[in-house]
Every structure is written in C-alpha cells, then in structure tokens.
Amino acid sequence: MKCPYCGCGESRVKDSRDIGDAIHRRRECEHCKGRFSTYERVEKVPLMVIKRDQRREAFDRQKLYAGLRKACEKRPLPASEIEKAVEEIEQELDRSGKQEVASSVIGELVMEHLQHLDKIAYIRFASVYRSFTDVETMFEEMQKLLHRDTTPQTDTQDQSRQN
Numbered sequence: 001m002k003c004p005y006c007g008c009g010e011s012r013v014k015d016s017r018d019i020g021d022a023i024h025r026r027r028e029c030e031h032c033k034g035r036f037s038t039y040e041r042v043e044k045v046p047l048m049v050i051k052r053d054q055r056r057e058a059f060d061r062q063k064l065y066a067g068l069r070k071a072c073e074k075r076p077l078p079a080s081e082i083e084k085a086v087e088e089i090e091q092e093l094d095r096s097g098k099q100e101v102a103s104s105v106i107g108e109l110v111m112e113h114l115q116h117l118d119k120i121a122y123i124r125f126a127s128v129y130r131s132f133t134d135v136e137t138m139f140e141e142m143q144k145l146l147h148r149d150t151t152p153q154t155d156t157q158d159q160s161r162q163n
Contacts, residue, residue, distance in 0.1 A: 001027060001038055002109070003029035003031065003032060003034055003036065004034075004036050004037070005029065005032050006029060006031050006032040006034065006123050007042045008029055008030060008031035009026060009030065010029070010030035011027040011029050011030060011036075012027065012030060013025050013026070013027055014027060014035070016030050019039075019118035020068045021038060021041060022039045022041040023039070023040040023041075024037060024038075024039055025037065025038045025039070025040065033131070044094070045099055046059070046114075047093060047094075047098075047099065047100070047101060048099060048100045048101075049100075049101060049102075049103050049106065050100055050101065050103060051103050052103060052104075056100065061086065061090060062104065063085060064086055064089060064090070064110070065078075065082070065083070065086045067086070067110065067125070068082050068085060068086060068110060068113075068114070068121075068125075069082055070124075071108050071110075071114060071121040071122075071124045071125040072114075072117070072121040074130065075118050075120060075121050077117060077121070081117060081149040082117075085110075085113040085114075085117060086149055088113065089106070089109045089110065089113060092109060093105075093109075107129050110125060110129075111125060111129065113128060115145065115148075119145060122145065123141065123145070124140060126138075126141055127141075
C-alpha cells in the first residue's frame with residue numbers, strides 16, 4: 001500500500017477493525033511514519049436481471065423495495081418487516097452466485113415472502129405479477145392460498161405437539 005504522504009510502498013498495519021461491509025485498517029508508513037487509513041471491501045459483481053422481453057438491466061434494490069411497499073400499502077405492516085424481506089431476497093440472490101437472474105425468479109421470491117408477511121399484500125402483488133385476467137383466476141389463487149394455510153403440519157411438528 002503506497003503512503004499518501006511520501007509514496008513509499010512499505011507500511012505496517014497498526015490496527016484492523018471489522019466495520020460490517022468492510023475492514024478498516026490503520027497503517028503507518030515505514031519511511032515517513034505518517035499514518036493513514038485503508039478500507040478493504042469485497043467487490044460484488046453487479047447482478048443483471050433478465051426481463052420477460054429478454055432485455056437486461058442492473059438489479060435495483062430500490063425497485064424491489066418499491067414493489068413490496070406498493071403491495072403492502074395501507075396494510076398493518078411495519079416498514080422494518082418490508083426492509084427485512086428486501087434484505088432476505090437480496091441475500092438469496094447473492095448466495096445464488098449467478099451474474100444474471102430472470103425477473104420471474106425475483107417475482108417468485110417476492111411472492112414467497114409476501115405469502116408469509118400479509119395475505120392481502122400477497123394477492124395484490126400476485127394480481128399484477130400473474131396478470132389475472134378475470135375474477136375467477138384471482139379466486140383460484142385465493143383458494144390455493146387458503147388451502148396452503150389449512151394443509152396438515154409436517155410430521156416433525158406433529159410429533160413435537162405429542163411430546
């Protein structure tokens with residue numbers, strides 16, 4: 001690391017701290033004894049979203065948040081829950097390790113999270129995302145949602161109740 005004062009390439013790390021998304025390092029130049037800070041961050045490859053018409057655009061966290069916020073509008077959900085869902089979706093996309101992801105994958109992740117957050121927000125989002133053309137199609141989706149809520153618990157959950 002070059003010293004910003006004298007340009008010497010030799011410096012010592014005096015202190016390192018994890019600051020969340022980076023490592024802060026306090027350094028001292030071997031030549032002029034000047035002290036300076038450096039930050040080490042993981043460089044993320046920008047995620048590209050493949051739209052339905054095959055166009056590609058950079059993933060936009062704000063766009064994801066706005067879509068969730070719109071679906072949850074006037075619902076009794078704290079903003080922190082919506083932010084948490086956005087964070088979880090973004091982390092899941094990062095963990096996939098892919099450089100490109102279809103918009104449909106993001107849409108399904110949003111649907112999955114909304115299904116657990118708020119049923120009305122889920123139906124709102126689904127009506128736009130799935131392009132319901134009539135009331136019957138929307139009603140079928142509502143029945144599926146209700147059916148998922150009334151299906152029997154898994155065996156492990158049943159066993160824990162018996163104990």
